[in-house]
Amino acid sequence: MLETKTAVEPTTAPTPFNLMQTLSRNRRFLFPVLALILILIGNRLISPTFFTIRVGPDGRLIGSLIDILNRGAPTVLLAIGMTLVIAAKGIDLSVGAVIAICGAVAAVLISTTTLPPLLVIAIAIGAGILCGLWNGILVALFDIQPIVATLILMVIGRGIAQLITEGQITTFSNESLEFVGTGLIGGFPFPIFLSVIVVALVWLLIRSTAIGMLIESVGANDRASFYAGIDATKIKLLVYIISGICAAITGLIITADIKGADANNAGLWKELDAILAVVIGGTALTGGRFYLIMSVVGALIIQSIQTGIYISGLPPTFNLIVQAVVILAILFLQSEDFRRLFTGAWAKLRRQS
Amino acid sequence: AHAQDSSGAGLTIGFAQTGSESGWRTDFTNAMMSEAEAMGINLLFSDGQQKQENQIAALRSFIAQGVDAIILAPIVETGWDDVLQEAADAEIPVLIIDRGVTADPSLYITRVASDFVYEGRLAGAWLATATADRASCNVVELYGTVGSSPAIDRATGFADAIALFPQIQIIASQSGDFTRSGGKTVMESFLSSMDPSTICAVFAHNDDMLIGAIQAMEEAGITPAVDILTVSVDATNDELQMLIDGKANATVLLSPYMGGPAYQAIIDYLGGAELPPLIMVPSAMYFQDTAAAELANRTGG
Amino acid sequence: MGFRELMSDAAEKQTPVLQTSKLTKWFGPVRALYDVDFNLYAGEVHAVLGENGAGKSTLVKLITGVYRKDSGAILLEGQAIEPHSPHEAQAYGISTVYQEINLIPTLSVAENLFLGRQPMRMGFIKTGEINSRAKALLKTYNLDIDASHTLSAFSVAVQQIVAIARGVDMSAKVLILDEPTSSLDAHEVQLLFEIMRSLKARGISILLITHFLNQVYEISDRITVLRNGEKIGEYLAASLPKRELVSLMLGRELVSVTDEGNTNGKAAHQNERSFLQVEGIARRGMLEPLDLSVAKGEIVGLAGLLGSGRTETAKLIFGVEQKDIGTIYVKGQKTTIRSPRQAIGQGFGMCPEDRKIDGIIPELSVRENIILALQAKRGWFKTLSRKRQEEIAVEMIEAMRIVTPDSTKPVGQLSGGNQQKVILARWLASQPELLILDEPTRGIDVGAHAEIIQLIKRLCADGLALLVISSELAEIVEYSHRVVVLRDRKKLTELTGDDISEQMIMHTIAES
Amino acid sequence: MRSRILPLIATLAVFVILYLIGWQRFPAFGTTRVVGNFLTDKSFLGIAAVGMTFVIIAGGIDLSVGSVIAFTGVFCALAIGQWGMHPLVASGLILLIGAAFGAAMGAVIYYFKIPAFIATLAGMFLARGGSFVLSQDSIPIDHPFVNDISQIFYVFPDRGRFSFVAFIFVVVLVVGIIIAHYTRFGRNIYAMGGNNTAALLLGVPVGRTTIGVYTLSSFLAALAGIVYALYTKSGYPRAAIGVELDAIAAVVIGGTLLTGGVGFVAGTFLGVMIQGIIQTYVNFDGTLNSWWTKIVIGLLLFLFIIIQKVLTSYRGTLTFRLIPGLSRPAAASGTSASPP
Ligand SMILES: Nc1ncnc2c1ncn2[C@@H]1O[C@H](COP(=O)(O)OP(=O)(O)OP(=O)(O)O)[C@@H](O)[C@H]1O
Ligand SMILES: Nc1ncnc2c1ncn2[C@@H]1O[C@H](COP(=O)(O)OP(=O)(O)OP(=O)(O)O)[C@@H](O)[C@H]1O
């Protein structure tokens, strides 16, 4: 080669910039967590017993914090699948319908057949995989725009779920299946464990293999990924299938929780919660970089707002407005440009005084 | 329109249903369909999917097809004037079922309905008698879908009734969206955020929410119907079972069997009879001791 | 040249049309521009030169309001201005052609040319006139295309000409050209220079950024050299020898910019069995049947004018586009290649022409971009350990002298030339047997340019088969063992040995 | 040029085919009454969808339209019935409020870089919540002026009606097409959606245009709300739930790419009409119960999209997407711009 004097070294700035950099590096993680903490504190101000956890019968822990984790589990699960789908530049509007389908499948099978509960659960998850596969095929092979492709299943899916339950709430009584929704381990409701397990598994799948990077690559620039030899079709199929599985597990939880499949209402508008959680967590809807754990934080934020509204004593008429205002506040807090507006004003003030 | 004898055979009737948001609604739809079949009526069914505009479009389609009569289960009370006028112009009689409409009564032949406010009052009155001997009774309300007329009316009726009994207070009210999991979630958060022993009764705008709430109570170690009294509306089969099991106290019947009276009214009308402006389907209440008989009656018949 | 001296003397006395003083810009910890004073006088062509990442584009973007300056001032005709957006800069009379092609792929060529300045009648756009005016405008650039077609249907070169045509047509006081010629061949460049001269004559000042030093000397009056974000100096082009210029830019001597003599003496490879053999591949409207072979340890150059079908040939071989007919043999085995994935499986690698669209994954880090192809080749589960990834990345960053604070920086934030190096690094890391390079030196600075040519030769010596496309004939001539000449989407001939020379290639193209 | 209007032609073809099939099965399909119904029943959706078209072409999305429609209805009903405003004054006022609401969302999206999906989702919650706060009940609108207006219609030969609201829809459509293709604002919207960074560098006033496009969308949503209020003569806080999804579906069916930069207002009209046809078909059939209604609507939508895909895909055959980048080069290049 040529004579190799060290290449141009980027000059490093004095300390204040380093501080800025550390801040900006961790900004993505800092602000959602900060928002969650603020909301929890807000809830504590509304209800003095918010942080209190008492022990109920059969050792069940009862308290608002447990509620948030337990009730947040469905959103957490959906948000995980949705994060991957969004990272691959897609979106999955059908998760609500998939919840209904899988719940219906499980409830009908358990109440009308003698299949063992584990098999029923497996079949329900299989239904979720099928749904994901269908979405994936439409998006990856038929090249239909994700929002429309999944809209089709969103419409059809709820119809299918109603078809399975014939529009009734199919109730059942089976301890094993009920355990999925209401079981206890060490006083904690089982859905909490379920969501932790799924988060861990997906995390492992994504980070101990190359799949995470490949998803980000496909989502950020699918043409360049194509040139680099990445099989985008498979990646897209995979993310929709994972989303389908997450929705299926959510469907099982929701169904087991009320010991019945409510095809009409199970998971209704849940897709919006999931998308919101992903975005609050910092993953861009335009695909690319994703932040799995932050999506979980996002889901918990949404559930904390919801629980806060329940305990606030405010008339239900105000629910939506409160939600909108809190969510906007969080997004503003996260927006660098918004913060700059204030830091700028503050700096000016300080300079004047 | 045809001149008809008293059987409905050969009539084509369009039925614009609101949607399929609950088990009760499905019962109602099924009852409408099976009753039509029994009477030999050709029923054109349209599911409005919770949207008034879809229902209006359905009515317009029925008019364009030239059906003999239209039955409308309006999702909301207002906004039907123009399309009802169109039907009148096309000389197609319209019958309103379930919820009411604000349109000029001359635009429809009659309304077959139950009264949501009355249901709320019944529930309130029952609670007042059940707690007559208590010094105070704090009620939590499981509100239906915000802005829907059954929720608004049942809340109003209940509030009217308990206003006469100062010892009864609503201490919390949240929307469970008429769903089971909604009811369970809201009840759960009530139980976590307040001392359960301060709650005397729960009033749910429908049975599904109550069933969810009962599960929440059981999980929190509270005995429903004993520690906390319950009253709700609909009298679905699942709720009757709860009554039989002693997990609930009372439910107000909202009958899904409105098709028969409705078809009969149309046949009468086409035959030239005068109709009363409102045909009420009887309301009733079921308790722990009367539920079993009703359930047997339903599943048997 | 007395004329130039005279002109610049005159310039010294007048106030500059455009002036920056102590302009500074930080990107986090990276100092992209520091205390730069820059003067652009009326009616001059002023070249801004420097290595990749020296801060040239940053200077441009500060002037046009894409970035906000940290400190310093920008003056237009003596008045301080503070453009907040390119829109405002345009209103000041500053028109810019940015480094990467920045046009709207989904709009038609004509609409791109007249976006924001469409001919109007009573508040409404005269659509018909846009197309006819576009056609007329492109005629002056010797481009005879249907301007009502969507821009994305055209090659990079055409898009670049469109961008230039738009910028030039809009220029009022100042025209800024950031590497306008990176995809153009000599003919187009001459055309552009002619147009620049006529603009100059009309008193319009031109800021030119380029890595082609010959072009600098041909057209510019004055040179400002940037290095590492700082201004090294301002010189009259006529009085600055090229060698000195290079060392000013690099901050060191450049040993043997072109190490003399080409490598094509080694015709021995001819006899070896080809690694890749292509027979009669063609696709309607894209390429006429073409034969080609590349052996290991051999460099085959593809030469031709713009639109001659070089990129298409590469795309068909690499499976980016599907061929209608023809066969591809790899190591004598007949193979089907329907996607880059399959091509990579056969040991191919391809560095595409359009780095922004087909090359970089802007959000991913330098490290991830570098190991991407290698990882894709290994599949989902055979992951490279983080440590190994880091090693590869660091090795490549050093070997290719990629200017980046560390391997975690998103590639989208690197300077254009460094992005190009990252893509090259990606393919080298994937350890291919055959490397197809489409314009590998596009946007690369002089120092790196020489390095990349060295690299190509070294790879060849290491036994790689290389198929290289370049618009720079000198470059092709320097390293190719064989040169395939294309014209009008057809292979004209194949030159070998001593026949390989710029004159011969030009001659072949011009003849027939 | 031809390749760009191909989706539009394909959509038109599918529309015609569907219509003919409908006509074949139900002779009433051919009457002007059904055609008039199409226009009238879908007018509010159509108006909102025109606004949505612009937003989507600009590369954004607006989830607030359904809520804005509801808010408008409730506001008008209260303004006319309780605050004693003249309907024209109330309409003018709500159009202003709508436009301001859209401008606010646009500003939040542009200045604070909050994704459109989320900013407008918050807008959706706000507007819906606002309508609940104004009133929980549905409120009838009873005003002689409103009654007169809703009696304006042109009667076709066999009793079909071309109503006043349908007239507004058609006017909005024509104005929309003109804005999209014959104004700088319109072309800037296309440019922004094609490649936001490049548009900025080319001197498109991106901030102004972003705010403008959401203003336009909310303005049209408010207009759709007025039309809806006229259509139902009432205001209802739960009205038009989910209309944004219908509008998005109409826009996309009409050949507009959700990735931005490509699309037609006229296509949106076809998209709306296709939804109308599917709905009318299901209504005429009358034998589908609630769940089969959903399944059939979804399947017809699916079928339609597949036919459209086949008609527009290269060489007329269904090209499976084995080569992801190439089937949509515009979309890919539009989004891979490096950050400024
Ligand atoms: N948006 C950005 N964010 C962070 N760093 C940036 C950004 N844009 C440029 N830089 C950094 O600023 C420095 C100067 O970049 P610039 O693009 O001005 O170089 P250049 O002289 O134009 O190089 P080239 O010849 O390769 O185009 C580089 O180190 C680059 O990494
Ligand atoms: N000067 C020109 N006039 C008209 N059309 C041109 C011109 N240059 C290129 N084109 C068009 O651009 C399209 C793509 O050709 P392309 O430029 O990619 O070929 P190429 O040989 O790879 O050239 P390069 O690699 O220099 O871009 C062709 O359809 C061609 O007609």
Ligand SMILES: [Mg+2]
């Ligand atoms: Mg540059």
Ligand SMILES: [Mg+2]
């Ligand atoms: Mg090329």
